[in-house]
Amino acid sequence: MNKTITIEGVTRIEGHARITMTLDDNGKVSEAQFHVTQFRGFEKFVEGRPLTEMPGIMARICGICPVSHLMASAKACDDLLAVDIPPTAKKLRQIMNLAQIVQSHALSFFHLSSPDLLFGMDGDPASRNIFGLIRDHPEFARDGILLRKFGQDIIALLGEKKIHPAWVVPGGVNAPLTAENRDLILAQIPAALSRAARALDYFHTVRDHYPAEVDAFANFPTLFAGLISPAGLIEHYDGTLRFVDEHAAPVADLADPHQYPAMIGEAVEKHSYLKSPYFRPRGYPDGIYRVGPLARIILAERCGTPRADAELGLFRTRLGRSPQSSFHYHWARLIEILYGIEMIQRLLEYPDILNTHVRSRARPNRLEGVGISEAPRGTLIHHYRIDENARMVWANLIIATGNNNLAMNRGVLQVAQRFVDGTHLEEGMLNRVEAVIRCFDPCLSCSTHALGQMPLRIELLKPNGELCDVLQRD
């Protein structure tokens, strides 16, 4: 009879999940599963609501990345209205989206993942967290907190609120940028760039300390997917959805967003509320693909901004064009922070950025609309159908985290088989199982469209059910 180890309440991720590992008779992990234990139901309860409310409602899916949902939802609504939004509105949306990516990446790297890197995977769990960082590495922690603040402040300057701004609307945005606010943002750029550069400098001092983790943290060949600009640059707001193989060679381009179901299938597994999207032409589960910062870095020829491109050059010199270990999500995330800050500056310096024509007005001209954008965690798809009175009749959301579900599950198994010895549990073993999940920066509350804080308790049971080892973390 097999034994099962359960990590109940995976920590330092956004949302709630459980990991179970089944041991064979030798105490080695034979199976591992990542269970997302919450359910939201947004797709169902938007039915009947007017389409103009959709960005506002869908933003409520998440308090960390509401902007991502605003973008994908507003793009789906633009599609329903069949309008091209004013060029200034597009730039303003891009600025807010990049600000969101900077703040979310800062949260993921500094607050959630860096404790593992600074204190070590086997470090004392009592200090291996943001508070330990503040105590032992105050400058580093301050940089992280202020980079988040940089992104959040931009969101508030554009949309009046840091969380759930109502500024992004179907057809554009509902208020132009003022010269005063533009200057306020521009004034913060140099400090933000310095902080991002310091974070990268720090990362370079530790990235070589984890060869075993690099080797086993979801390190296997998969497809990668993400948006890419017509010029082959990294793209977060618009562009073409492209799938590339493990050598970064293009496999498929999605020219028409409406055709996404031909490329992406959504499988349902009994062990999780999170669906498992897959690249349909390769079938399930062979169509496993990854999205997010690493995928975007692999997809793009280059970033298109000088400092990010210099860092990308270093990344590729060191790791090649298409590194397969998900450990490298951290580095990719830091490159994107750099890119985001540079790009915000570039967008703000366009002469038309203060134009007051920022909204196209139209009635719904289609009954079906699809919006695709890049959230911090990867590609986000909102797909709506409305009736002739512009009321929602159906919605389908493919959330960034969901795209990585197959890879996260396979990654958990790989790490568990490498590090977990079922005959004697150590906290550091299980922390690595959680750490591979953190590489993907999943947002589970988003991706299941929940609540409560569960203590972490891992029990190792003998075949007869007798408790032979237990690890408890409150």
Add this chain to the structure above:
Amino acid sequence: MTTSIDVGSESLTLRIDDKDVSCRKGDTVLQVARENGIDIPTLCYMEGLSIWGGCRLCMVEIAGSPKLQAACATVCTEGMNISTHSPRLENYRRMIVELLLAERNHVCSVCVSNGHCELQAMAVKLGIDHVRFPYRFPHLEVDNSHDRMRMDHNRCILCSRCVRVCAEVEGAHTKDIKGRGVLAAIIHDLDQNWGESETCTSCGKCVNICPTGALTHRGTAVGEMTKKTTFLPYLTLMREAQP
């Protein structure tokens, strides 16, 4: 020392919240209180429309009467002694607003009237930070059939301002109320979709005097719907000035 004001032989004197006030015969308690800077909360009352007395937020205590009276619908009498604020009244007012919030689906955060809503403002004013009654979560339709305007029954508090302005000011009487109790609802003509109404003149007065996000312009997104109510006193004045 008091200053006497000659308001003619038809004047009355009374006390509101321990303040001596005078008024003309026929004035309501609400009118007199507001003229004297005494605030009484209301939702269904609207100057320029007939008295409805439906929301019951303007209930006041009158000395000598065990019953609470609606200030909007109570005519002043000589020597009345009125209290507009007391723990009992505050309790009932909070309860009324909580019941309104529990009755339908008032989801402020994603409502087009968020930040510009009289019901929301009233809840804030009365210090309502939670609702003690179980929400009913009724399944109600959004009527989006009109070319320019939208009726969201989820946000309606049945104050009937729209019914009255439509009948009394515009003269169309497109809107009315069907059903009773929790089944009551605003209808158009013979309970048709708004867009199919033959009597609606699309004047938009109902949208502007609706206190919540129940009646809004189409195409508005979250928090974008602002109401303009200043037109009504002018229209009323012009109507009354007609020979």
